[in-house]
Amino acid sequence: MRRRIIIVTAVHAPSVPFLPDAYKSLCEQELPEGWDWHWVVQEDGTGDEVAPHVPDDPRVTFRQGRRGGPGVARTIALAHADGEYVKVLDADDQLTPGVLARDLAVLEGDRSIGWATSRVLDLLPDGSTAGFDKDPAEGPIERGAVLEHWQAHDFRAQVHPATLFVRRDLLLALGGWMALPASEDTGLLLALNSVSRGWFTREYGLLYRKWPGQATSQAAHTDTGERDARMAVVEARARELAYFQWRYPVTG
Numbered sequence: 001m002r003r004r005i006i007i008v009t010a011v012h013a014p015s016v017p018f019l020p021d022a023y024k025s026l027c028e029q030e031l032p033e034g035w036d037w038h039w040v041v042q043e044d045g046t047g048d049e050v051a052p053h054v055p056d057d058p059r060v061t062f063r064q065g066r067r068g069g070p071g072v073a074r075t076i077a078l079a080h081a082d083g084e085y086v087k088v089l090d091a092d093d094q095l096t097p098g099v100l101a102r103d104l105a106v107l108e109g110d111r112s113i114g115w116a117t118s119r120v121l122d123l124l125p126d127g128s129t130a131g132f133d134k135d136p137a138e139g140p141i142e143r144g145a146v147l148e149h150w151q152a153h154d155f156r157a158q159v160h161p162a163t164l165f166v167r168r169d170l171l172l173a174l175g176g177w178m179a180l181p182a183s184e185d186t187g188l189l190l191a192l193n194s195v196s197r198g199w200f201t202r203e204y205g206l207l208y209r210k211w212p213g214q215a216t217s218q219a220a221h222t223d224t225g226e227r228d229a230r231m232a233v234v235e236a237r238a239r240e241l242a243y244f245q246w247r248y249p250v251t252g
Contacts, residue, residue, distance in 0.1 A: 004083030005031070005100060006168065007039040010073035011091035013049040014213040018092040023055050025094035025207075031101055041091075042077035044070060071184030075176030078168075086171050088164045088185070092209040094123070099205035103165035106199045113140065114196030114248045115166040117159040117189075118205025125211055131204075135159075138202040146193035147238050150186075155231045159198070161185035163206045170196060170248050178237070180230050187234040194241035196248040 007026060011019060019041075026039060036059070043050045043064040054062040061080050065073065074088070085107065089095060103116045121129040136158050149158045162185060170192065178187035192198065 003035050005035065005037045005085045005087055005104065006081040006083040007037055007087050007089050008074050008077045008081065009039065009041045009089050009091050010044055010070035010077070011041055011050055012044045012067075013047055015091040016050050016053045018209060019050075019053050020055075021094050022089055022091055023057075023060075025096070026089065028097055029095060029100045030098065031104070035104065037087075037100065038080075038083060039089075040077045040080045042073040044068065044073040069181055069184070071177035071180060078172065078176055081168055084168055086164075086166050086168050088162060090162055092211065092214060093162060094207040094209070096121075096204050096206060098203070099163075100165075102201055102203060102205070106201070107165070107167065110199075111249055112197055113199050114170045115164055115192045116199040116201065117141075117161075117163045117165070118201040118203060120160045120163060120206045120208045121204050123207040123209045129207065135202060136200055138200060141193065141198040141200055143193060143195070143197060144242060146198075147190050147235070147242075150190065151235070155186075155227075157186060157189055159189070159200050160206070160208070161189040162208060164189065164192075166192065167248075173248075178234065180233070181226065183230045183234060187230075187237060190234055190238040191241055194238045195246045 009022065026037065039060045041054055041060060041062045045067045046064045051062065054060060063080065065076055085104065087100060087103065099118060106116045107113055119135050121131055123129055146157050150156065174191050177184040180187060
């Protein structure tokens with residue numbers, strides 16, 4: 001029986017033009033013998049704009065639902081996550097060649113690692129890319145390290161939550177993505193790091209598209225009052241998980 005990696009993508013009408021590039025990057029992935037992927041595309045809404053752009057591929061599942069933001073869309077998509085691992089792929093981003101196999105190798109090789117991340121290249125509107133020169137060293141990320149860095153660097157983590165590759169059981173145990181209007185992926189990252197060791201790979205794993213319509217470029221995203229509230233609840237959740245001393249993997 002073949003084993004599966006579930007690719008979860010939230011999409012709404014403005015990001016639809018980029019969906020074919022995301023699909024192409026997924027089709028170019030090579031996996032070890034006995035593995036395949038299942039792409040779950042969840043529309044954040046119930047309009048008519050997205051469905052015509054979803055690939056006609058038996059490996060792709062498309063669903064719609066009432067609007068709640070990307071975190072809600074990704075979480076409801078977990079109803080169709082029938083594999084051992086979940087990989088995040090935003091509709092406007094692209095995977096780099098080999099990233100799925102690299103992530104898989106890390107988690108298959110070490111049961112104490114609950115999630116993996118990798119380096120990111122910004123994909124600019126003119127097609128060029130830009131990197132980041134302050135990525136951490138390759139290797140394990142110990143519990144609590146993300147929260148510590150995040151607090152010391154103006155609420156910016158040292159690894160990118162858009163590159164997450166995570167064990168499905170751990171993701172479900174934490175309830176999926178946080179119910180926030182933004183920063184829901186950062187909230188998940190900090191929660192994961194509160195209960196489990198992670199891994200960072202210095203090979204580039206994602207092209208992160210920069211474009212005017214993305215959520216992080218909207219004025220509401222930087223509203224001081226809302227941002228402070230988001231950061232407060234993200235931090236509180238991570239601290240409470242650490243306080244209760246929940247650990248993955250479970251031993252004893």
